[in-house]
Amino acid sequence: MSNISYFTEEGLKKIQEELHQLMAVERPSISKQIAEARDKGDLSENAEYDAAKEAQGLLEMRISKLEAVVKNARVIDESNMDVSKVLVLSKVKIKNKATGAMMAYTLVAENEANFKEGKISVDSPIGKGLLGKKKGDTAEIKVPSGVMQFEIVEISR
Numbered sequence: 001m002s003n004i005s006y007f008t009e010e011g012l013k014k015i016q017e018e019l020h021q022l023m024a025v026e027r028p029s030i031s032k033q034i035a036e037a038r039d040k041g042d043l044s045e046n047a048e049y050d051a052a053k054e055a056q057g058l059l060e061m062r063i064s065k066l067e068a069v070v071k072n073a074r075v076i077d078e079s080n081m082d083v084s085k086v087l088v089l090s091k092v093k094i095k096n097k098a099t100g101a102m103m104a105y106t107l108v109a110e111n112e113a114n115f116k117e118g119k120i121s122v123d124s125p126i127g128k129g130l131l132g133k134k135k136g137d138t139a140e141i142k143v144p145s146g147v148m149q150f151e152i153v154e155i156s157r
Contacts (some may be wrong), residue, residue: 005069006076006088011112015073019066022059030056069111083155086130088122093154094130097138102153107131126150 007015030052037049076089086092086107093104105120107130113121120127129141130152139150 004072004074005111006074006109007112008089008108009075011109012070012073012075015066015069015111019063019070022063022066026059027063030059081157083157085132085134086152086155087132089157090130091154091156092130092152094139094150095153097149097151105130 033052034049034056037046037052040046040048081087081089083090088107088109091104091106093102095102105118105126107122107127108119110121110123113119113124122128122131125143126141129139130150133139133152135152135155137152139152141148141150
């Protein structure tokens, strides 16, 4: 069964660019390293050959994973999305009810999550807790330190 992942156009493009880089640049480079190591003689005691073969295995595994992600990717059309409730790609401003701290996040697919940019995964505890909530709702989110309450202050795209 395939895992469908939802992306912004920008997020999918980044993954496609990484896949292209791995296939067009990294793969030929590792093949060249293997050939050079093979030319150095006895393969049973050739550390360079072993290292290059291991790197090739890791590269092929990464390529395979990215190909599966791209194959099962769906681009989200933001133009006709409901802004009355929190969905994927919603920009949400929340208020921690205990501390009064305000935070703003954009809910994105797991592969696009980047906390420094304020993008959190819809699969994270906070992301899951916010999904489907409306402005003014309180989300009770279970985190490792207990349960936190956040008020939904604003939802936008």
